[in-house]
Amino acid sequence: MDRIGVGLVGTGFMGKCHAMAFGAVKAVFGDVPHIDRVALCDVDTSHAKLKASEFGFARATANWRDVLADPAIHLISITSPNGMHREMAVAALEAGKHVWCEKPMALTLADAEAMTAAAAKAKGQVTALGYAYLRNPALQYAKQLIGEGAIGEVFDFRGSVDEDYMADPSLPWSWRLTRRDAGLGTLGDLTCHLVSLAHELMGEISSLCAMADVVHGKRPVAGESGKLARVENDDIAHAVVRFRSGARGVLSSSRIAHGRKNGLRIEVHGSKGMLWLDNERMNELNLYVAEGPAAARGFRRILSSPAHPAYGKLCPAPGHGLGFNELKVIELAEILRGIQGEPSNQIDFARGLGIEKIIHAFAQSSMARAWVDIA
Ligand SMILES: NC(=O)c1ccc[n+]([C@@H]2O[C@H](COP(=O)([O-])OP(=O)(O)OC[C@H]3O[C@@H](n4cnc5c(N)ncnc54)[C@H](O)[C@@H]3O)[C@@H](O)[C@H]2O)c1
Numbered sequence: 001m002d003r004i005g006v007g008l009v010g011t012g013f014m015g016k017c018h019a020m021a022f023g024a025v026k027a028v029f030g031d032v033p034h035i036d037r038v039a040l041c042d043v044d045t046s047h048a049k050l051k052a053s054e055f056g057f058a059r060a061t062a063n064w065r066d067v068l069a070d071p072a073i074h075l076i077s078i079t080s081p082n083g084m085h086r087e088m089a090v091a092a093l094e095a096g097k098h099v100w101c102e103k104p105m106a107l108t109l110a111d112a113e114a115m116t117a118a119a120a121k122a123k124g125q126v127t128a129l130g131y132a133y134l135r136n137p138a139l140q141y142a143k144q145l146i147g148e149g150a151i152g153e154v155f156d157f158r159g160s161v162d163e164d165y166m167a168d169p170s171l172p173w174s175w176r177l178t179r180r181d182a183g184l185g186t187l188g189d190l191t192c193h194l195v196s197l198a199h200e201l202m203g204e205i206s207s208l209c210a211m212a213d214v215v216h217g218k219r220p221v222a223g224e225s226g227k228l229a230r231v232e233n234d235d236i237a238h239a240v241v242r243f244r245s246g247a248r249g250v251l252s253s254s255r256i257a258h259g260r261k262n263g264l265r266i267e268v269h270g271s272k273g274m275l276w277l278d279n280e281r282m283n284e285l286n287l288y289v290a291e292g293p294a295a296a297r298g299f300r301r302i303l304s305s306p307a308h309p310a311y312g313k314l315c316p317a318p319g320h321g322l323g324f325n326e327l328k329v330i331e332l333a334e335i336l337r338g339i340q341g342e343p344s345n346q347i348d349f350a351r352g353l354g355i356e357k358i359i360h361a362f363a364q365s366s367m368a369r370a371w372v373d374i375a
Pocket of ligand 1: 009010011012013014015041042043062064079080081082084102103104130131132189
């Protein structure tokens with residue numbers, strides 16, 4: 001396939017990010033199909049038209065089903081809010097399209113299961129979820145080092161994901177804080193990313209015991225002086241976990257962590273050493289190997305470079321650094337390889353369901369105040 005037609009649903013934060021990836025992927029990777037930006041959709045026609053012109057799409061619509069019906073489109077990007085993912089993804093698969101959907105998969109585990117079932121029924125179509133942090137060359141090098149035994153037998157994972165977008169208690173209430181429209185809180189926004197990294201480096205989580213809390217229980221309603229509304233989904237979620245390998249770990253997450261902007265941090269401890277990575281410095285992998293004279297031991301800071309695959313496609317100069325939007329270009333290249341029938345490491349719906357099971361198990365464990373086994 002020399003050319004692939006794409007359709008984009010949603011033109012906000014992630015919609016723009018997907019659009020930039022569509023514009024860049026051929027120039028960056030070369031050996032992928034040309035992308036034809038056929039149509040995009042947003043709820044308001046004039047806004048959709050403006051974004052189509054800015055993002056380089058041939059036409060705009062306010063009806064996402066128009067995008068699905070277009071035979072010139074092979075791949076649909078779904079970047080609308082979580083509550084629409086199930087309906088849009090299942091319909092896109094039924095229309096014969098490949099689907100690139102943002103995370104989390106859906107509001108409920110049942111919805112994520114329905115999406116996975118639709119993907120299983122599809123005929124050769126590729127599905128992919130937006131777990132972009134997995135595409136960080138530094139993270140993939142950490143995985144390689146673990147696989148090569150650089151830190152010995154791996155027995156412990158520490159991970160946290162903290163942001164401060166809801167840290168101010170006076171920020172107004174919105175639909176994002178309701179179970180019906182947003183589903184889980186921090187768990188759906190942030191913890192799922194942390195779980196994707198834990199699974200990538202350690203294998204699957206098999207059981208967990210969690211605590212998920214609302215801390216700022218009421219927030220002011222915008223424009224209605226003195227009126228407060230209830231926050232229904234988690235601000236903070238922590239768990240101790242067991243991996244299928246027998247290793248253990250601690251995962252913590254918060255959307256009310258003042259000062260943290262993209263505080264996704266992981267540590268992997270092994271019998272010969274340890275490595276850690278902090279997404280706020282995403283081009284630096286830190287490695288400690290317990291060898292050599294004790295006086296000379298310490299962490300090595302490894303800067304991402306063309307020696308770490310995919311980095312060199314974006315930048316020939318070591319240490320100059322990649323950013324979040326470039327990870328999306330790498331993510332898209334993986335998806336295009338999958339569509340071409342080549343080996344690809346994208347997170348498809350079946351793998352994504354494994355992540356959803358964990359975040360919903362956090363909520364279940366917290367409610368029951370008990371350990372939960374993952375089926
Ligand atoms: N992978 C990541 O790191 C990451 C980061 C942020 C958000 N996300 C996910 O991306 C998704 C979107 O988040 P966002 O931050 O881009 O939100 P956003 O609010 O910035 O954008 C959502 C867009 O969807 C549009 N929309 C809503 N209903 C629609 C409909 N019926 N038809 C067409 N368009 C519709 C909105 O008008 C808006 O343009 C969410 O699922 C979120 O969890 C992922």
